[in-house]
Amino acid sequence: MNSILARxxxxxxxxxxxxxxWLEVCAAQASRFLERVxxxxxxxxxxxxxxxxxxxxxxxxxxxxxxxxxVLRIPVRGLLLNKFPWQDGSWATGYEYIAQALSRGLADPxxxxxxxxxxxxxxxxxxxxxxxxxxxxxxxQKPIKSFASDLAYSAAYNIAAAADDITVSRSGGVGSxxxxxxxxxxxxxMNMAGMKVTYIFAGKHKVDGNPYEPLPDDVRxxxxxxxxxxxxxxxxxxxxxxxxxxxxxxxxxxxxFTAREALAVGLADKIGKSADDEITAFAATLKGxxxxxxxxxxxxxxxxxxxxxxxxxSAGEIKGAETERTRITGILGSxxxxxxxxxxxxxxxxxVSAQTATEKLAKMPEEAKxxxxxxxxxxxxGAPKGMLEAAMGGSQHDQLNESEATAxxxxxxNRNLLLNMGIPGFKKRSK
Numbered sequence: 174m175n176s177i178l179a180r181x182x183x184x185x186x187x188x189x190x191x192x193x194x195w196l197e198v199c200a201a202q203a204s205r206f207l208e209r210v211x212x213x214x215x216x217x218x219x220x221x222x223x224x225x226x227x228x229x230x231x232x233x234x235x236x237x238x239x240x241x242x243x244v245l246r247i248p249v250r251g252l253l254l255n256k257f258p259w260q261d262g263s264w265a266t267g268y269e270y271i272a273q274a275l276s277r278g279l280a281d282p283x284x285x286x287x288x289x290x291x292x293x294x295x296x297x298x299x300x301x302x303x304x305x306x307x308x309x310x311x312x313x314q315k316p317i318k319s320f321a322s323d324l325a326y327s328a329a330y331n332i333a334a335a336a337d338d339i340t341v342s343r344s345g346g347v348g349s350x351x352x353x354x355x356x357x358x359x360x361x362x363m364n365m366a367g368m369k370v371t372y373i374f375a376g377k378h379k380v381d382g383n384p385y386e387p388l389p390d391d392v393r394x395x396x397x398x399x400x401x402x403x404x405x406x407x408x409x410x411x412x413x414x415x416x417x418x419x420x421x422x423x424x425x426x427x428x429x430f431t432a433r434e435a436l437a438v439g440l441a442d443k444i445g446k447s448a449d450d451e452i453t454a455f456a457a458t459l460k461g462x463x464x465x466x467x468x469x470x471x472x473x474x475x476x477x478x479x480x481x482x483x484x485x486x487s488a489g490e491i492k493g494a495e496t497e498r499t500r501i502t503g504i505l506g507s508x509x510x511x512x513x514x515x516x517x518x519x520x521x522x523x524x525v526s527a528q529t530a531t532e533k534l535a536k537m538p539e540e541a542k543x544x545x546x547x548x549x550x551x552x553x554x555g556a557p558k559g560m561l562e563a564a565m566g567g568s569q570h571d572q573l574n575e576s577e578a579t580a581x582x583x584x585x586x587n588r589n590l591l592l593n594m595g596i597p598g599f600k601k602r603s604k
């Protein structure tokens with residue numbers, strides 16, 4: 174058994190239950206990597222401190238620190254390990270590495286936002302809670318986003334949930350909020366082979382859980398109590414970090430969820446494209462140290478709007494027309510939208526959740542009232558009459574099944590609506 178796999182022997186773990194083969198492969202690769210690192214007797218070439226290597230040292234590739242367009246991208250991939258200060262591609266990531274990268278990013282003036290790029294089925298229990306608390310306590314210093322592309326299960330989801338929000342790729346999944354341990358009883362096989370193992374020990378529980386005898390009831394209960402304790406802590410962290418009731422988190426019963434299902438149960442905030450695309454979009458929202466939606470709105474082009482509309486249609490298909498209508502109503506019917514209708518409509522087009530949209534709108538300056546023909550405010554609504562219908566494409570369900578040509582027509586109608594509302598950067602199409 175290699176040194177990495179040995180860490181999971183007779184230990185509880187935060188992993189998806191069907192990941193045994195994945196665990197073995199990742200552990201084997203990570204173990205070979207450690208052998209290579211330990212065999213290098215050259216003096217390390219350090220940069221800023223005693224953790225980060227200079228770019229000239231080959232080991233710097235395994236403690237990556239990549240900042241592009243103001244976004245620090247922290248990979249959370251493969252098997253997640255405690256006391257493993259490395260990031261070995263798709264095979265293993267250490268909690269210590271993640272914490273060090275986050276610390277450096279928070280202190281780095283060139284970093285405006287931090288992105289966790291996650292694809293993992295989980296890992297070790299030890300170390301993850303401290304890391305999750307650190308991420309959660311770092312909120313507000315800089316925007317911190319999680320991107321599950323493709324999987325964020327168990328320990329990986331624990332990390333993802335500590336960020337400001339979670340985007341899941343269309344083919345991805347999240348969840349597995351549970352704890353497990355296996356016990357293998359090989360006593361019958363030993364008997365068939367004519368072999369008997371005798372332990373000589375002091376202390377009643379010294380050899381509890383050994384594989385050479387059936388698991389006694391009292392030992393099973395003891396192991397279960399430890400699993401329950403870890404599970405309670407896991408549930409509490411997710412509930413706190415996601416703003417959910419603990420009962421709702423427990424109700425997931427450690428299931429794994431597709432992107433669509435994750436939105437429905439509150440374990441994700443958005444369905445996105447690839448991590449590259451989503452992190453690029455994240456970078457586009459950052460200016461200086463804060464979000465500046467007014468500047469961002471001014472930079473939209475016609476192709477940007479069409480792409481946003483296509484995303485909105487995709488999200489509508491996934492979440493369902495009723496869910497989409499609820500989201501749009503929550504944005505356009507808010508008090509914040511009443512004095513910022515143009516920004517509210519952009520939030521609708523970009524697929525932002527109602528809660529996030531109203532929070533961001535509240536921080537933006539009020540807009541000058543646009544001159545819009547026949548745009549009388551609807552009683553009790555924050556946006557001009559007809560805006561909800563325009564955002565939904567004119568019907569409750571039919572738009573989700575229209576042809577591409579019709580969808581483009583709807584997108585053009587919405588573009589014209591934004592044009593009439595006076596948002597800079599939009600021009601009429603040339604004939």
